[in-house]
Amino acid sequence: MAKPPKHAISPTRDENYPEWYQQVVKAADLAETSDVRGCMVIKPWGYSIWENIERGLDAMFKATGHENAYFPLFIPMSFLEKEAEHVEGFAKECAVVTHHRLEPGPEGGLVPAAPLDEPLIVRPTSETIIGATFARWVQSYRDLPILLNQWANVVRWELRTRMFLRTTEFLWQEGHTVHATEAEAMEETRKILDIYADFAENTMAMPVIKGEKTAGERFPGAVHTYSIEAMMQDRKALQAGTSHFLGQNFSRAQEIKFQDQQGEEVFAWTTSWGVSTRLVGGLIMTHSDDDGLVLPPKLAPAQVVILPLYRNDDERGPVLAACQALKQQIESKRYADAPVRVRIDDRDIRGGEKNWQHVKRGVPIRVTIGPRDLESDQVFVARRDVGGKGEPVARAAFVEAVPQTLDEIQSNLFQRALTLREQSTCQLDSLAEFEEYFTPANPDQPEIHGGLAWCHFVDGPEMEEKLKQLKVTVRCVPIDAEEEPGRCIFSGQPSRRRGVFAKAY
RNA sequence: CGGGCAGUAGCUCAGCUUGGUAGAGCGCUACGUUCGGGACGUAGAGGCCGCAGGUUCAAAUCCUGUCUGCCCGACCA
Numbered sequence: 001m002a003k004p005p006k007h008a009i010s011p012t013r014d015e016n017y018p019e020w021y022q023q024v025v026k027a028a029d030l031a032e033t034s035d036v037r038g039c040m041v042i043k044p045w046g047y048s049i050w051e052n053i054e055r056g057l058d059a060m061f062k063a064t065g066h067e068n069a070y071f072p073l074f075i076p077m078s079f080l081e082k083e084a085e086h087v088e089g090f091a092k093e094c095a096v097v098t099h100h101r102l103e104p105g106p107e108g109g110l111v112p113a114a115p116l117d118e119p120l121i122v123r124p125t126s127e128t129i130i131g132a133t134f135a136r137w138v139q140s141y142r143d144l145p146i147l148l149n150q151w152a153n154v155v156r157w158e159l160r161t162r163m164f165l166r167t168t169e170f171l172w173q174e175g176h177t178v179h180a181t182e183a184e185a186m187e188e189t190r191k192i193l194d195i196y197a198d199f200a201e202n203t204m205a206m207p208v209i210k211g212e213k214t215a216g217e218r219f220p221g222a223v224h225t226y227s228i229e230a231m232m233q234d235r236k237a238l239q240a241g242t243s244h245f246l247g248q249n250f251s252r253a254q255e256i257k258f259q260d261q262q263g264e265e266v267f268a269w270t271t272s273w274g275v276s277t278r279l280v281g282g283l284i285m286t287h288s289d290d291d292g293l294v295l296p297p298k299l300a301p302a303q304v305v306i307l308p309l310y311r312n313d314d315e316r317g318p319v320l321a322a323c324q325a326l327k328q329q330i331e332s333k334r335y336a337d338a339p340v341r342v343r344i345d346d347r348d349i350r351g352g353e354k355n356w357q358h359v360k361r362g363v364p365i366r367v368t369i370g371p372r373d374l375e376s377d378q379v380f381v382a383r384r385d386v387g388g389k390g391e392p393v394a395r396a397a398f399v400e401a402v403p404q405t406l407d408e409i410q411s412n413l414f415q416r417a418l419t420l421r422e423q424s425t426c427q428l429d430s431l432a433e434f435e436e437y438f439t440p441a442n443p444d445q446p447e448i449h450g451g452l453a454w455c456h457f458v459d460g461p462e463m464e465e466k467l468k469q470l471k472v473t474v475r476c477v478p479i480d481a482e483e484e485p486g487r488c489i490f491s492g493q494p495s496r497r498r499g500v501f502a503k504a505y
Numbered sequence: 506c507g508g509g510c511a512g513u514a515g516c517u518c519a520g521c522u523u524g525g526u527a528g529a530g531c532g533c534u535a536c537g538u539u540c541g542g543g544a545c546g547u548a549g550a551g552g553c554c555g556c557a558g559g560u561u562c563a564a565a566u567c568c569u570g571u572c573u574g575c576c577c578g579a580c581c582a
Binding site for chain 2: 092219242356
């Protein structure tokens with residue numbers, strides 16, 4: 001009998017984190033590379049996770065008064081040119097449609113035949129096309145606020161792509177709102193940030209820091225950009241969601257204006273905000289281990305998987321019947337306002353291999369039932385978050401405890417991630433400490449190092465130079481932190497708040 | 506767009522230096538033995554050796570061109 005490897009995933013996180021990530025995506029059957037450069041195929045298991053993210057967030061948006069709508073994939077090129085910073089920011093990564101219609105070419109194959117009068121760009125984000133529409137919709141203060149969201153795909157022609165974290169085409173939601181006053185727009189911006197943080201922490205079990213981006217990291221065209229920042233297991237930061245206060249920049253560029261109660265024509269205040277399939281990448285890198293994916297129960301497509309064990313047709317019938325019965329019993333239980341999601345895996349493959357597939361796919365609870373269990377009215381239960389083979393439990397007791405067990409797994413994952421982040425966070429008050437913190441011991445093959453460093457800073461050329469050299473970025477200035485006088489570790493200038501610094505994805 | 510590397514079975518790759526019947530592992534199919542943490546055996550299916558040209562009796566192998574992909578930089582939800 002062949003000796004199984006120690007871990008399902010090779011290399012382990014410590015050995016080679018980026019490669020480990022790719023292997024988890026593959027082993028968990030989440031996605032694969034496609035025939036189109038930089039674009040991935042999201043497989044059913046991975047897509048189900050995204051659907052659960054979509055469902056969860058969508059409910060939160062609706063509960064706060066937002067409605068879904070859909071705008072075109074194509075944007076006339078001239079629209080993008082209206083807001084100067086916006087052009088600057090996105091022009092480089094736009095895919096452009098210049099022709100329609102294909103005809104047979106002179107040497108076989110097809111050639112584009114008819115050039116477009118005005119090229120269309122494939123949306124990298126929809127501020128411009130949605131803004132142009134809003135300009136028509138908004139005439140009176142009575143038309144406001146407009147609170148819209150769309151679930152869509154966008155394209156950004158990135159040069160380096162990584163599954164889920166950065167792909168040429170990705171799925172996301174983008175919220176776009178219009179308000180009569182600055183205060184209201186700002187309130188919206190912050191409300192959405194809170195929703196993102198709530199969702200990240202309570203549904204994804206991924207701790208985040210809410211903060212504001214510095215000028216250099218801001219969304220092109222925004223006045224303020226806020227983000228939620230998470231820390232992955234390699235101690236690098238991941239921007240997991242952004243909420244932008246656009247001020248009147250876009251409304252001026254696109255003439256979104258209205259008559260207020262005094263009859264004066266004024267420009268509206270707009271916001272935009274989004275999270276993408278990148279969240280799936282964050283989910284993977286927050287919880288998964290050297291045996292593969294680990295899913296928080298609230299997002300797991302299956303929260304419980306039942307694995308029948310039998311050797312022959314005589315055993316098969318009773319075991320499968322018991323599985324069906326168990327499935328119904330578990331489904332009658334509720335977790336997080338919904339019936340517990342259960343699947344039976346009765347595929348005709350070896351039990352051991354089947355079991356490992358579910359380990360690698362991160363199913364929170366695995367239940368094995370064989371002939372011996374039928375006699376003793378037991379089930380064999382394994383939790384993905386604690387690892388190990390599992391243990392026998394009385395069937396009735398197990399069923400009764402399912403919701404509580406799922407809840408324990410959910411909070412265990414969050415606590416574990418939070419603990420790692422806290423252990424990997426420090427305050428640094430000198431440039432020397434900062435440099436040491438972010439310099440790997442072995443530059444040829446950098447080990448996992450660094451983390452989150454809270455430092456006083458003043459945005460400027462000294463800082464920029466040093467960050468570039470160390471490949472560190474300012475993630476955000478946390479908005480929940482107290483003000484505290486200090487001095488910029490780069491320039492020595494006085495500072496009132498600390499920023500969070502980290503290497504980042 | 507600069508610098509490095511690679512295209513051979515579904516996947517990962519060997520073979521190329523020194524030209525001579527197209528290979529391995531994994532995966533897949535069938536049968537048997539197995540089965541409570543990744544099984545094993547036997548038999549099979551599966552190929553435009555990226556593409557085009559050249560050298561040669563003969564090219565996966567040598568030469569030229571070309572296309573595509575990957576890695577490292579600049580850019581980034």
